Amino acid sequence: MSKKVSLKDIATKVGVSTATVSYVLNGLEKEKRVGVEIAKKIKDAARELNYMPNQIARSLRKGSTNTIGLIVADIANPFFGQLARIVEDEAIKHNYTVIFGSSDEDCVKSEALIDTFVNRQVDGFIIVPSEGCKSQINSLISREVPCVLIDRYMPQLNTSYVVLDNFSAVYHAVTHLVEKGHRRIHMVAYENSLIHMSERIRGYQEAMIVHQIEKEIHVEKIAYNLTRNETEQIIGDMLMDRKSDALIFATNALSIAGLYAVKNIQKKVPEELALIGFDGNEAFDFFESPLTYIKQPLEQMGRESVRILLAEMKEKTKKKQHVQLESQLIMRASSGSF
Amino acid sequence: MSKKVSLKDIATKVGVSTATVSYVLNGLEKEKRVGVEIAKKIKDAARELNYMPNQIARSLRKGSTNTIGLIVADIANPFFGQLARIVEDEAIKHNYTVIFGSSDEDCVKSEALIDTFVNRQVDGFIIVPSEGCKSQINSLISREVPCVLIDRYMPQLNTSYVVLDNFSAVYHAVTHLVEKGHRRIHMVAYENSLIHMSERIRGYQEAMIVHQIEKEIHVEKIAYNLTRNETEQIIGDMLMDRKSDALIFATNALSIAGLYAVKNIQKKVPEELALIGFDGNEAFDFFESPLTYIKQPLEQMGRESVRILLAEMKEKTKKKQHVQLESQLIMRASSGSF
DNA sequence: CTGAAAGCGCTTACAG
DNA sequence: CTGAAAGCGCTTACAG
Numbered sequence: 001m002s003k004k005v006s007l008k009d010i011a012t013k014v015g016v017s018t019a020t021v022s023y024v025l026n027g028l029e030k031e032k033r034v035g036v037e038i039a040k041k042i043k044d045a046a047r048e049l050n051y052m053p054n055q056i057a058r059s060l061r062k063g064s065t066n067t068i069g070l071i072v073a074d075i076a077n078p079f080f081g082q083l084a085r086i087v088e089d090e091a092i093k094h095n096y097t098v099i100f101g102s103s104d105e106d107c108v109k110s111e112a113l114i115d116t117f118v119n120r121q122v123d124g125f126i127i128v129p130s131e132g133c134k135s136q137i138n139s140l141i142s143r144e145v146p147c148v149l150i151d152r153y154m155p156q157l158n159t160s161y162v163v164l165d166n167f168s169a170v171y172h173a174v175t176h177l178v179e180k181g182h183r184r185i186h187m188v189a190y191e192n193s194l195i196h197m198s199e200r201i202r203g204y205q206e207a208m209i210v211h212q213i214e215k216e217i218h219v220e221k222i223a224y225n226l227t228r229n230e231t232e233q234i235i236g237d238m239l240m241d242r243k244s245d246a247l248i249f250a251t252n253a254l255s256i257a258g259l260y261a262v263k264n265i266q267k268k269v270p271e272e273l274a275l276i277g278f279d280g281n282e283a284f285d286f287f288e289s290p291l292t293y294i295k296q297p298l299e300q301m302g303r304e305s306v307r308i309l310l311a312e313m314k315e316k317t318k319k320k321q322h323v324q325l326e327s328q329l330i331m332r333a334s335s336g337s338f
Numbered sequence: 339m340s341k342k343v344s345l346k347d348i349a350t351k352v353g354v355s356t357a358t359v360s361y362v363l364n365g366l367e368k369e370k371r372v373g374v375e376i377a378k379k380i381k382d383a384a385r386e387l388n389y390m391p392n393q394i395a396r397s398l399r400k401g402s403t404n405t406i407g408l409i410v411a412d413i414a415n416p417f418f419g420q421l422a423r424i425v426e427d428e429a430i431k432h433n434y435t436v437i438f439g440s441s442d443e444d445c446v447k448s449e450a451l452i453d454t455f456v457n458r459q460v461d462g463f464i465i466v467p468s469e470g471c472k473s474q475i476n477s478l479i480s481r482e483v484p485c486v487l488i489d490r491y492m493p494q495l496n497t498s499y500v501v502l503d504n505f506s507a508v509y510h511a512v513t514h515l516v517e518k519g520h521r522r523i524h525m526v527a528y529e530n531s532l533i534h535m536s537e538r539i540r541g542y543q544e545a546m547i548v549h550q551i552e553k554e555i556h557v558e559k560i561a562y563n564l565t566r567n568e569t570e571q572i573i574g575d576m577l578m579d580r581k582s583d584a585l586i587f588a589t590n591a592l593s594i595a596g597l598y599a600v601k602n603i604q605k606k607v608p609e610e611l612a613l614i615g616f617d618g619n620e621a622f623d624f625f626e627s628p629l630t631y632i633k634q635p636l637e638q639m640g641r642e643s644v645r646i647l648l649a650e651m652k653e654k655t656k657k658k659q660h661v662q663l664e665s666q667l668i669m670r671a672s673s674g675s676f
Numbered sequence: 677c678t679g680a681a682a683g684c685g686c687t688t689a690c691a692g
Numbered sequence: 693c694t695g696a697a698a699g700c701g702c703t704t705a706c707a708g
Contacts, residue, residue, distance in 0.1 A: 006685055017695045022687060033693050055457045056403065057685035060394045060700050067437075067458075074423065081419035085412065085440060092439075097454060099405075099437045101430075102423060116435060119393045256620055263624070282594055283620035286601070344701055355679045360703060371677050395701035398684050 005049040013049070014041045021046075025053070059121065068309065069117035070100040071110060071127045079252055079279055079298075080128070083150070086302025087126060094310055096123075105130045105192075105224050114140065124309045126150055131194050146312035150305045152196040153322075160312060160320040162305045166196050169294045169327040170203030173248055173276045176292075176329060178211045180336045182246035182274055185213070188235055188258055189250035191221035200250045218242055228257050235261040245273060246335075252279035259287050275334040289333035297325050343387040351387070352379045359384075363391070397459065406647065407455035408438040409448060409465045417590055417617055417636075418466070421488070424640025425464060432648055434461075443468045443530075443562050452478065462647045464488055469532055484650035488643045490534040491660075498650060500643045500661040504534050507632045507665040508541030511586055511614045514630075514667060516549045518674045520584035520612055523551070526573055526596055527588035529559035538588045556580055566595050573599040583611060584673075590617035597625050613672040627671035635663050 007018045007025075014021070016038060023032040024042045045051075059065040068091050072080035084100060091098050099122065101113035110130045114137075117125065124146035129137060134154055140147050141159060153161035170187075177185050187204045190197055201219055208217045220238045222231055235258050238244070247262075249255035255277030267273040269289045277284055277293040284291035308321045331337035345363075349356045354376060361370045362380045383389075397403040406429050410418035422438060429436050437460065439451035448468045452475075455463065462484035467475060472492055478485050479497060491499035508525075515523050525542045528535055539557055546555045558576045560569055573596050576582070585600075587593035593615030605611040607627045615622055615631040622629035646659045669675035 004685095007687095008685080018686080019688080019695060019697095020693095023694095026687085035693070038694090052453065052457050054398075054459060054685050056394055056398045056459045057700090058687075060392075060398050060684090060702085061686050061688085063700070065394065075413070075426065076416070076420040076423035078414070078416050078419060081416065081422075082414040084419075084438075085414035088413065088438070088440060097437055097439075097458060099435055100422075100426070101435075102426060115390070119390050120435060121392060121394045259624060281620070283624050286597060286621050286624040286626075288624075288626075342701095345703095346701080356702080357679060357681095357704080358677095361678095364703085373677070376678090392701050395684090396703075398686085398700090399702050399704085401684070 004054070005051050006054070007051075009049060010042060010045045010051060013045050014038070016042070025051075063121075064123050065121045066096050067120070067122045068096050068098045068306070069114075069120075069122035069125045070098050071103055071113050071117075071125065072100065073105050073128050073130070074102045075100060076102070077253070078281070082298050083302050086299055087306055090303055090306035094306075096310075103128070103130050107132045107136075111136045118145065124148075124313045126305050126309055128152065129154055129194070131192055146309055148305050148309045148312070148321075150301060152194045155195060158320055160308045160322065162301050162308065162323040162325070163196065164296050164301075165324045165326050166199035167203040167206070169329075170200045170248060170250075171207045172329055173292075173294055174204055174207035175211070176331065176337075177246045177248070177274055177276065177335060178207070178213070180246075180270075180274065183213050184216050184242070184244050185246040185248065186216075186218045186220065186238070186242055186244045187248045187250060188220045188222065188238075188254050190254070191223050197250060204248060218244075222254065228253075228260070231257040232261045232264070236265055239265060239267065239273070246275070247273065248276045249278050252277070252281055254278070255291070255293070256281065256283055259283065259291070263288075269334050270336045274336060276329075277334075280330070287334065292332045292335035292337060293330050295328045295330050297327070300325055342392070343389050344392070345389075347387060348380060348383045348389060351383050352376070354380070363389075402461050403459045404434050405458070405460045406434050406436045406644070407452075407458075407460035407463045408436050409441055409451050409455075409463065410438065411443050411466050411468070412440045413438060414440070415591070416619070420636050421640050424637055425644055428641050428644035432644075434648075441466070441468050445470045445474075449474045456481075456483065462486075462651045464643050464647060466490065467492055467532070469530055484647055486643050486647045486650070486659075488639060490532045493533060496658055498646045498658040498660065500639050500646065500663070501534065502634050502639075503662045503664050504537035505541040505544070507667075508538045508586060508588075509545045510667055511630075511632055512542055512545035513549070514669065514675075515584045515586070515612055515614065515673060516545070516551070518584075518608075518612065521551050522554050522580070522582050523584040523586065524554075524556045524558065524576070524580055524582045525586045525588060526558045526560065526576075526592050528592070529561050535588060542586060556582075560592065566591075566598070569595040570599045570602070574603055577603060577605065577611070584613070585611065586614045587616050590615070590619055592616070593629070593631070594619065594621055597621065597629070601626075607672050608674045612674060614667075615672075618668070625672065630670045630673035630675060631668050633666045633668050635665070638663055 007021050010021045011018045021042050024039045029039045088098055103110040107130050110133050126148055128151045129149050149159050149161040208214050249258050277291045304323050345356045345359050349359045359380050362377045367377045441448040445468050448471050464486055466489045467487050487497050487499040527539055546552050587596050615629045642661050
């Protein structure tokens with residue numbers, strides 16, 4: 001790279017100290033009462049030399065980097081991609097940059113990412129926590145690194161978080177199916193102890209109990225790291241064994257795998273089998289009968305998480321904020337609604 | 339944040355200079371012939387104090403940040419999300435972090451992102467260039483900032499790039515449709531002068547000419563910033579006006595919009611209308627007849643771009659690398675193949 | 677074999 | 693109104 005122009009270059013050119021240049025370029029000319037003439041000269045020189053401040057030097061000096069570390073499960077997953085985009089937009093507005101990483105729901109990767117980002121002095125984190133990552137997030141908290149959890153939280157940890165009201169989301173979905181006359185309502189979930197999953201399952205179970213069909217309760221728990229084909233297979237087998245007449249999927253990826261499974265065994269939807277998916281997806285629209293699904297307020301989730309993080313970074317408040325947002329049940333053909 | 343431990347803390351604790359600590363912790367103990375005893379003490383102390391090096395300080399000193407700036411059109415678009423993930427994985431392997439930004443195909447946003455990233459001293463860029471961004475990328479080149487373009491390149495600029503062989507991709511798709519007996523083959527593209535788009539269109543036109551159906555040539559050019567509904571509407575109208583018997587979509591987003599349009603007007607696919615989409619997508623699988631599509635080698639694109647960037651950053655070679663990858667036509671029901 | 681010291685490019689409390 | 697100087701936390705050429 002050709003040599004960069006620094007504050008000093010401008011200072012020498014104009015014939016003042018770097019301090020004065022710094023003041024002017026940071027808009028402190030009034031406060032520091034720099035002469036109008038000199039200020040103008042400095043600004044002109046900066047423009048002329050095409051000066052670009054070195055943020056690294058500034059960060060080192062100021063002790064803050066204006067950077068947010070975002071850790072999601074997988075940036076290639078549209079759910080997280082959309083979330084990332086919202087976080088990005090919100091961050092830019094406040095003059096922050098975001099660096100990101102994908103954990104694959106894996107604690108080891110997650111820890112490596114957190115360490116890297118800490119070394120890079122990010123000012124705060126937005127994290128989709130993985131199973132068993134409690135201690136590493138705890139260490140962030142004890143070092144007082146601002147941090148907000150999103151999509152899921154860890155009940156044992158005192159952090160801010162933004163999550164869906166997962167219990168109600170599924171509870172209402174089940175109720176909807178019951179109202180449509182279904183009884184053999186089963187759920188496909190991940191084998192995962194994280195709160196978002198357990199709350200979704202609890203919502204299902206509670207609703208089944210309230211509607212007095214607890215005998216029909218069945219949750220198929222699938223390991224996260226299976227391939228889609230394997231997942232498809234398991235769901236297909238279950239449909240046969242259990243003679244389900246309705247299915248609720250606990251995540252978007254499971255919904256998709258489920259759609260493939262249902263397509264394979266050629267069940268008529270919703271006549272033979274009603275379906276409810278999680279999160280919107282174009283594939284839902286083109287399935288033989290458009291999927292009814294639980295819609296998360298993504299925009300709001302992303303925005304709130306940045307808002308809370310910025311607040312934590314600014315005020316040194318110890319008070320953590322907990323936001324739980326409501327989902328919306330988009331009713332369509334796959335559950336017999338039009 | 340509680341105060342961080344620095345090199346100095348370790349140095350004082352062990353009773354050596356920061357230089358020695360730095361050498362040991364950077365694995366230069368052999369080279370600098372630090373005593374085994376001392377080296378051990380230093381390592382122990384580092385572990386004990388839970389030392390984490392400040393990358394910002396290191397970056398300032400070394401003049402490199404081990405950071406890659408990635409600019410895509412929209413990280414929420416699965417095509418770019420997947421690309422980002424591949425870039426991320428590849429970067430991590432080489433101990434780089436990536437910061438990202440979405441340009442929305444907008445030159446102003448793109449410029450703001452590039453400036454921000456330059457200020458943050460990224461070591462290099464991977465950019466999906468937007469229309470009309472020539473000058474800003476040119477200024478990167480003239481400052482000798484390593485930079486590889488991806489998905490599209492700018493013919494007037496001397497940069498490395500990794501792109502698809504867009505011409506052949508569409509040429510073959512058209513040929514396939516011709517072989518299936520179609521003649522009124524039309525194309526839906528973006529109104530955009532970027533090379534990837536013009537090459538796709540050229541591939542279509544050339545194939546039509548070669549097969550002597552140039553009289554049927556029609557490319558519907560749609561503005562990028564229209565809503566999906568508007569796009570749908572335009573495609574629907576075109577289908578009626580033009581009595582197309584086959585359609586090729588120039589991008590994934592256009593394919594999706596097209597599928598909605600086709601669904602609305604209830605044309606039978608492929609009997610009344612054959613379709614070929616761009617990039618894979620789950621929605622393609624669930625469309626009434628699974629979509630034939632042009633598949634890009636995403637994995638390879640992402641990996642190559644990082645490889646080339648790393649090479650440019652390491653060797654100060656002025657030689658630019660140009661990679662053009664071949665697509666694959668995945669033939670399925672929507673074009674009458676099974 | 678080891679350390680003192682300069683310096684990366686900024687900001688800011690302080691002195692005048 | 694303006695500048696000299698310290699310092700953020702590292703790395704590294706140099707001296708011994």
